Amino acid sequence: MLTMNLKARVEPAGCAPAMRDRVLFSVDAIGASTMTWATANPNGRPTINGDFLEAVVTFTGLPERNTDFGAKVARLMLDGAVHETKNYEVFFARDATNHPGGQAGSPNWYHYWGQVVNVGTTSYAGSSGSPTMARVLGMVDWSYETAPDKTTLYIYDEVVTDARAYGVGNQVSGIDNFVSTLYHESRHVDQISRADTLVPNVRCWQYGYSWNKPHNHWAPGPDGLWGPPPGTATASVATAPPFEPGGGDDASIDHPSWVHWPNVWPLPNPIRIFHPIEEDAVLYADARVSEGDFADHDWGDPGKNHMTLLKYND
Numbered sequence: 001m002l003t004m005n006l007k008a009r010v011e012p013a014g015c016a017p018a019m020r021d022r023v024l025f026s027v028d029a030i031g032a033s034t035m036t037w038a039t040a041n042p043n044g045r046p047t048i049n050g051d052f053l054e055a056v057v058t059f060t061g062l063p064e065r066n067t068d069f070g071a072k073v074a075r076l077m078l079d080g081a082v083h084e085t086k087n088y089e090v091f092f093a094r095d096a097t098n099h100p101g102g103q104a105g106s107p108n109w110y111h112y113w114g115q116v117v118n119v120g121t122t123s124y125a126g127s128s129g130s131p132t133m134a135r136v137l138g139m140v141d142w143s144y145e146t147a148p149d150k151t152t153l154y155i156y157d158e159v160v161t162d163a164r165a166y167g168v169g170n171q172v173s174g175i176d177n178f179v180s181t182l183y184h185e186s187r188h189v190d191q192i193s194r195a196d197t198l199v200p201n202v203r204c205w206q207y208g209y210s211w212n213k214p215h216n217h218w219a220p221g222p223d224g225l226w227g228p229p230p231g232t233a234t235a236s237v238a239t240a241p242p243f244e245p246g247g248g249d250d251a252s253i254d255h256p257s258w259v260h261w262p263n264v265w266p267l268p269n270p271i272r273i274f275h276p277i278e279e280d281a282v283l284y285a286d287a288r289v290s291e292g293d294f295a296d297h298d299w300g301d302p303g304k305n306h307m308t309l310l311k312y313n314d
Helices: 016-022 108-113 174-196 276-286
Strands: 002-009 023-027 034-037 047-049 052-060 070-078 081-090 122-124 153-155 162-164 171-173 258-262
Touching: 002 023, 002 070, 016 023, 016 047, 016 052, 023 052, 108 174, 153 174, 162 174, 171 174, 174 276, 258 276
Parallel strands: 122 153
Antiparallel strands: 002 052, 023 070, 034 052, 047 052, 070 081, 162 171
16 A cells, blocks of 8 residues: 655645635546545545645555556646646555566566566566576476477566676666566577477477587488488487487587587677577677666666666665
């Protein structure tokens, strides 16, 4: 519940009783939050406190949309016309979990900041217990036995921080780090999708291009078949892990210097970190987000519009 106390001084002194029935307070709505005036202030009609006119209004239940927060205006109406205005801002408790709808148990920052950009399917995953801020399972948990989730971006609590991806990306914090991370992981989803087109949908390729296991990164050999060439003792292709592609005359489709990076893809430029897979994602995110780019959308408390401007944890 948000409680607002409105107060206006009447001059000259002693005139408040004469003005009471000519004045109404009004405030902007906060999305679908339920607005209720105090019993003593029906429709914003003030009570008298010395030389002041006062009223209390409450809002119950957080609104659905991030855009429902932010800049608002309070008005003092005199004889039905706007006489005075006052600007104010409305925030949500960033780390609480009382937002309406969305993923149950997820924090408010995940619910509201997630509306700022659309990069596909996301899921709040709690704390990673490590510096990891997000991941796509199809990139880190590929296996022969089960199909990995290749499209969902799993977001961890650690994303609400000040970070620089792999020590080389743009320095971003709070909502900007959140959005940058979404773009970073969405690039991995794109990498997975494009790499899957490079391998056939049979046997050890049935779940697509492997990422954390460099096992099926092969094109058929001169005989047009995967596995050892005909006439060898192991010419039959196995039907269960670890299979046999790459065990004979097959041709690797990896870049000669970088395992997992297809040789038909241009390398990112520059490559400043341990692998082009992550460098590509860092460059992709950096091209879309710099510190402060999404600060105008941050109505969290703490946040970049709360107290000290552009400070994500204030």
